[in-house]
Amino acid sequence: MFRYFIYLQWKSFFRSANLSKGLALKIVMIFFAIYMLVSFTFLGIGLFFMLEKFFPDADPMVILSQYLVYWIIIELLARYFMQKLPVMDVKPMLLLPVKKSTITHYILGKSGFSFFNLLSMVIFIPFGMVLIAHDYPVANVLIWLLSILGIVMSINYINFIINKSDKIFFGLLLSLLGIYGLEYFNIFSVTQYLGQMFYTLYANPVLTVVPIALALITYFLNYKFLRSRIFLDASLKKEVKTVEASDLSWTKRFGSIAPFLQLDLKLLWRNKRTKTQVFMSLAMIFYGLIFYKMDDFGPTSPMMVFVGIFITGIFLTNFGQFIPAWDSAYYSMMMSQNIPLKKYLESKSGLISVSVVVMFLLSVPYVYFGWQALAINFSCALYNLGVNVPLILFFGSFNKKRIDLDKSAFGNMQGAGAAQFLIMLPIIVLPLLLYIGFKYLVSFEVALMVIGGVGIITFAFRNMLLNYVTKAYRKKKYGMISGFKETNS
Amino acid sequence: MIVAKNLTKQYGGKQVLNIENLEIPKGQSFGLVGNNGAGKTTFFSLLLDLIEPSAGEIINNNVQVNTSEDWKPFTSSFIDETFLIGYLTPEEYFNFIGELRGQNKADVNALLSRFEDFFHGEILEQNKYLRDLSKGNQKKVGIVASFIGNPEVVILDEPFANLDPTTQIRLKGIIKDLANTQGVTVLVSSHDLIHVTEVCERIVVLNKGEIVRDIETSTETLQELESFFAG
Secondary structure, three states: OHHHHHHHHHHHHHOOOOOOOOHHHHHHHHHHHHHHHHHHHHHHHHHHHHHHHHOOOOOHHHHHHHHHHHHHHHHHHHHHHHOOOOHHHHHHHHHOOOOHHHHHHHHHHHHOOOHHHHHHHHHHHHHHHHHHHOOOOHHHHHHHHHHHHHHHHHHHHHHHHHOOOHHHHHHHHHHHHHHHHHHHOOOOOHHHHHHHHHHHHHHOHHHHHHHHHHHHHHHHHHHHHHHOOOOOOOOOOOOOOEOOOOOOHHHHHHHHHHHHHHHHHHHHHHOHHHHHHHHHHHHHHHHHHHHHOOOOOOOOOHHHHHHHHHHHOHHHHHHHOOOOHHHHHHHHHHHHOOOOHHHHHHHHHHHHHHHHHHHHHHHHHHHHHOHHHHHHHHHHHHHHHHHHHHHHHHHHOOOOOOOOOOOOOOOOOOOOOHHHHHOHHHHHHHHHHHHHHHHHHOOHHHHHHHHHHHHHHHHHOHHHHHHHHHHHHHHOHHHHHHHHHOOOO | OEEEEEEEEEEOOEEEEEEEEEEEOOOOEEEEEOOOOOOHHHHHHHHOOOOOOOEEEEEEOOEEOOOOOOOHHHEEEEOOHHHOOOOOOHHHHHHHHHHHOOOOHHHHHHHHHOOHHHHOOOOOOOOEOHHHOOHHHHHHHHHHHOOOOOOOEEEEEOOOOOOOHHHHHHHHHHHHHHHHHHOOEEEEEEOOHHHHHHHOOEEEEEEOOEEEEEEEOOOOHHHHHHHHHHO
């Protein structure tokens, strides 16, 4: 039986729409996966030496044990977003003469081989090898790795028990912050105690039964839960959400684009993929912290212009690059309804422009790192408003790939094509070149004025530019309609 | 009202539609029947400018549909669920369509109140998104939405499929009323010969993209159609 399941799995992987996508994207994805694996392996190898360097007086194994709790919580948090039990795949199996217990074991067993589990083991196994090379007792290390495997599997199955509960997610988040906070302010060292606990796992190989038992218990709990639910009306049914209605009448003041604006706001708020996009964009405001703190660059380095364009334009690129694919599910309706194409585009451009302003306002506190930061972000925001908004809309006319709104945004390449990678270039490189040119030829202030000025001037011509963009959309209309209909592309 | 001239559509050299001349006068209820692949949906998609004709043209009320967008204000349609916006509630969807067609909330509500028995208490005030409604209920929403804004041309692709018997009967009444008393040109396609003969004044049979029958509906029509399709 399992042989058939594996055969089907193999088929579904190699015949999946994702894999048969453009060759370029495929290669990028494979490289990315290999890159992740290789860098995690090196992290595993290097971990021992890093710990030795940073904590010269301590046994790296003790230190690692102390940090294991962070790893467990962070791993659970990450999996909350990215890993889901693939229960929907078994729907066609229900009618066939296959035992439900077999199906359940298959689903759960399969998840044991997920990429996440692999990633963890790719860190710990090389770390263990380095330990052995440093004359740690071989038996202890090997059995410790077995314990780690038990913990990884426990995390794997606990994640499904948590099953996307927001409460537990925030609980985990709070406990992570709490543990770190207690540690940071020297109030109470949780890691000290938990570290001892994890170290005992290594020192006392017999205890390896604990994590393994935990893995088995969580597996069994999952099994019991899932087995009782393999019915069409229980867990296999899509969740029906009740409506979160909100009053959007304030959009009326935007005049004739109001209905589209309302639609876009609902689009953003009521769909998983767009919602995560919004949160990710907002979180990106912290991106600046990494760069502003680095002294190597200096406050007027071109790097800061990159940061400025990136921060104020993060929603612009994230959301804008997939216009009009966000509406792909009902694009033929939009095209046959009484909708002037230009109004549709104006509404999108309005929404993106607001996001640029919001991101700029959020970035104002960076003035702490010097007035230059504020000045750069301001002129970058102007540039984004004037040039990049119509530019991204124009690039949108090349979109032909459908987007399913219900799927999460993490690692979701749906709708992406070569064009999506290319558009990043003019959006970021163009203002950078402008800045570098004028900064070194004239001065920092002039360079900023040029960037901002270009933004203002193009903004004045926005109506003309939008007309041009509208024409591009009209020309590509039939291609978009038929492209958006291909569910499997 | 609608004129198609020398209209052809080809996909990779294969002809899927070829209509030399078809005229549909204003206020007619027009039925299109044919087997799978006969070209019904292709014709409707051409009429809505969702696909490009390989040759020829369609003129809707003196507007050539693939060169001007001026047919949109008086033409409405429901082809399939891709005409619905899944993350809206039925009410929001109706109001959105209403705004596109220059109707305010009160106008839309007045229209919806006429369809209460059609909705059968399963559409309005359910606090559900369209994506979570059953296929049949989604269809009801799409069909009623196509009546918003007093359109002069209504295009419905397979409106009877997926509907329960009660709703089918009610829909037939609605379509007849639209054409007979309100002068709306209604274009309907269907696999179900009984429904079409009951509803439509005129029935055109498509076979492999060509018009093979053009019948004024009478008492013998159903028999004639059945004998044609029996082969």
